[in-house]
Amino acid sequence: MSSAPPARADGDFTELFEVFVQEKAGEAHQHVGSVRAAGPSLALQHARDVYARRSSPASIWVVPTAAITATVDADIASFFEPAADKAYRHPQFYRVPKDTPEES
Amino acid sequence: MEPDPKEAEFFRRLDADESIEPKDWFPERYRKQLIRMMSQHAHSEIVGMLPEGNWITRAPTFRRKIGLLAKVQDEAGHGLYLYSAAETLGISRDEMYQQLLQGQAKYSHIFNYPTLSWADIGMIGWLVDGAAIINQTMLAKCSYGPYARAMVRICKEENFHKKQGMEIVGTLMAGTPEQRRMAQEAFDRWWWPTLMMFGVPDQASPNSAELTRFKIKRKSNDELRQRYIDMKVAQAHAFGLVVPDPDLKFDDATGHWRIGPIDWNEFYRVLQGAGPCNRERLEARRQAYADGAWVREAAAAFEKKRRQKEETAA
Ligand SMILES: [Fe+2]
Ligand SMILES: [Fe+2]
Numbered sequence: 001m002s003s004a005p006p007a008r009a010d011g012d013f014t015e016l017f018e019v020f021v022q023e024k025a026g027e028a029h030q031h032v033g034s035v036r037a038a039g040p041s042l043a044l045q046h047a048r049d050v051y052a053r054r055s056s057p058a059s060i061w062v063v064p065t066a067a068i069t070a071t072v073d074a075d076i077a078s079f080f081e082p083a084a085d086k087a088y089r090h091p092q093f094y095r096v097p098k099d100t101p102e103e104s
Numbered sequence: 105m106e107p108d109p110k111e112a113e114f115f116r117r118l119d120a121d122e123s124i125e126p127k128d129w130f131p132e133r134y135r136k137q138l139i140r141m142m143s144q145h146a147h148s149e150i151v152g153m154l155p156e157g158n159w160i161t162r163a164p165t166f167r168r169k170i171g172l173l174a175k176v177q178d179e180a181g182h183g184l185y186l187y188s189a190a191e192t193l194g195i196s197r198d199e200m201y202q203q204l205l206q207g208q209a210k211y212s213h214i215f216n217y218p219t220l221s222w223a224d225i226g227m228i229g230w231l232v233d234g235a236a237i238i239n240q241t242m243l244a245k246c247s248y249g250p251y252a253r254a255m256v257r258i259c260k261e262e263n264f265h266k267k268q269g270m271e272i273v274g275t276l277m278a279g280t281p282e283q284r285r286m287a288q289e290a291f292d293r294w295w296w297p298t299l300m301m302f303g304v305p306d307q308a309s310p311n312s313a314e315l316t317r318f319k320i321k322r323k324s325n326d327e328l329r330q331r332y333i334d335m336k337v338a339q340a341h342a343f344g345l346v347v348p349d350p351d352l353k354f355d356d357a358t359g360h361w362r363i364g365p366i367d368w369n370e371f372y373r374v375l376q377g378a379g380p381c382n383r384e385r386l387e388a389r390r391q392a393y394a395d396g397a398w399v400r401e402a403a404a405a406f407e408k409k410r411r412q413k414e415e416t417a418a
Contacts, residue, residue, distance in 0.1 A: 012198065012400075013407035016191060033254065034188040036197050038400075039407035050184050053177065054261075070127060 017043040018068065019051055020061040029061055040064075118319050123249040126192040134318050137311065138248055139193050141320065143200040146186035147211035150204070151385050153179045155219045156228060164222060171268045172225065178261045185257060189250040205390050213371060214301050216379030223276055223283075223290035229269015231298040234336065237262045238328050239302065247319035270339075277343045284344070291340065292348045298336075299363070300371040302329040308368075330360055337361045 014036050020029035032051050037043035043062040052060065071079055087093045110129045117124065124130055153176050160176065163169035187197045203209040214232055219225060237259060244255035276287040303325040306312040315321040340347055351364030373379065 011404050011408075013404040013411075016188065033185055033250075033257070034191070035184065036188060036191070038403035039410055042403055042407070046184075050181050053174075053181060072127075 013038045016065040017047070017062040018065050019043075019047040020063070021047075021051055021057045022059045022061075023055060023057050025058040027058075029059070034065060035062070037062075118247055121247075121319075123252060124247050125249045133314065134248075135193050137315060137318060137320060138251065139190060139195050139200075140311075141315070142186055142190040142193075142251055143195070143203070144210050144212075146183045146190060146200065147204045147209055148215065149179050149183035149186060151211045151215045151389065152232075154385055154388050155215055155217070155381075156225060158219050159222060159225050162222070163225075168272070175229070175265050175268060178265065182258050182261070185254040186251075189254040192250045201393075205386070205393055207377075207386055210375065212301060213374040213379065214297055216374050216381045216385060217293070217297055218380050220293070221286050221290060223272070223286045224294070226269050226272030226276060226287065227290045227294040229265050229267075230273050230339070231269070231294050231336065232301070233262055233265040233269060235298050235301040235332055237266060238332050242321070242323050242328065245322055251320075273343055273345075277345065287343075288345055291345050295348050296366065296370075297374075299329060299333070299366055300368075302326075302332065304368055304371070333361050333363055 015038075016034050016036050017040070018034050019032050021032050022029045035043055035046040035050055037046050040062055044060060047060050047062055083089075111131060114124070114128075114130055114134075117128075124134075156172060156176050156179075160169065160172055163172055187200060190200060191197055200209070204211070219228070240255050240259050240262065244252055244259055246252050246255070273287055276283045303309055303312075305326050306324045309325060312321065312325065316324075337347055337352070349364050351362075353362055354360075355362050374382070377383075
């Protein structure tokens with residue numbers, strides 16, 4: 001199945017892509033903005049021209065904006081609710097005898 | 105009448121200085137104001153390439169030429185950041201661009217002035233980009249996330265623009281009497297128009313109140329203008345330039361430079377199309393769009409083929 005949106009009547013095959021840049025190898029890719037392009041390979045080239053004119057990043061991802069599924073505002077409270085009351089997932093929840101030496 | 109709970113929540117978030125994101129609910133007026141402002145801003149970056157592009161082939165040294173070329177490329181990039189940030193509001197780049205080409209959209213009045221000598225290039229970097237930085241530093245804290253983030257990115261690049269301009273002005277002012285005269289004449293041409301870049305006083309501005317309520321604008325036009333005046337007057341004096349304003353005086357009580365009256369009629373005239381270069385600027389953009397048609401067609405044909413291949417493979 002292709003996720004590409006249908007072409008517009010005037011034959012414009014461009015769509016919006018979100019751009020993620022990894023500044024250094026080993027770091028996470030970070031969202032930096034978007035570009036409009038006719039297809040993914042041109043989107044990559046535009047992303048380079050627009051978002052990497054100075055630095056030379058380790059890598060760039062482009063993702064069709066339409067391919068992103070995001071949380072919906074109205075559901076956010078209940079969606080993230082399961083994490084709210086689980087203090088036992090944090091180190092502060094646990095007690096260690098007072099005179100145990102700290103780790104450095 | 106009960107206030108709309110969605111609207112109440114929107115203003116609560118503005119009050120808490122939370123950033124508004126594309127997926128959030130916001131009033132239609134907020135969308136309208138942002139589209140108007142962001143598309144005008146994007147058009148300004150794109151049209152703004154023209155006065156400086158005029159001197160790329162005639163830059164006096166190679167150092168000046170690569171600097172100017174890189175700056176003009178940055179401005180194209182700024183336009184693209186802003187068009188794509190505006191697209192998050194549900195308007196397409198094509199629609200915005202057509203509004204510009206058809207003369208329905210506004211862009212900063214400053215780009216309708218000509219660049220008559222090389223010194224004008226120094227003045228643009230020092231003064232026009234200098235004014236833009238003050239405006240954009242404020243906008244980097246505006247309530248709409250995509251706009252604010254685009255501004256952060258742009259502000260980082262603007263400092264290079266300003267400094268290359270200041271180097272040009274400094275070099276000319278340290279040069280021959282003729283070079284100094286050229287710089288002074290250019291300064292005389294750009295001083296007043298750049299003061300207008302911050303817009304009319306807020307009481308006279310039709311949009312200021314709403315933009316402030318929406319936290320898109322966080323400082324008044326006059327406040328920003330005064331910041332610019334204080335900085336630029338001091339720099340002009342350091343360069344040895346004379347500010348072309350017989351009323352200019354330093355106010356000891358407040359520590360600010362006070363200027364004479366701004367000719368707002370000139371501003372409106374230029375904004376409404378009667379500036380020295382309005383027609384030329386629009387024609388240049390239309391020509392560039394027409395000349396680029398084959399590139400857009402080739403890209404579309406390429407993508408069409410790729411999608412067909414993808415479909416046969418699936
Ligand atoms: Fe810019
Ligand atoms: Fe600039």
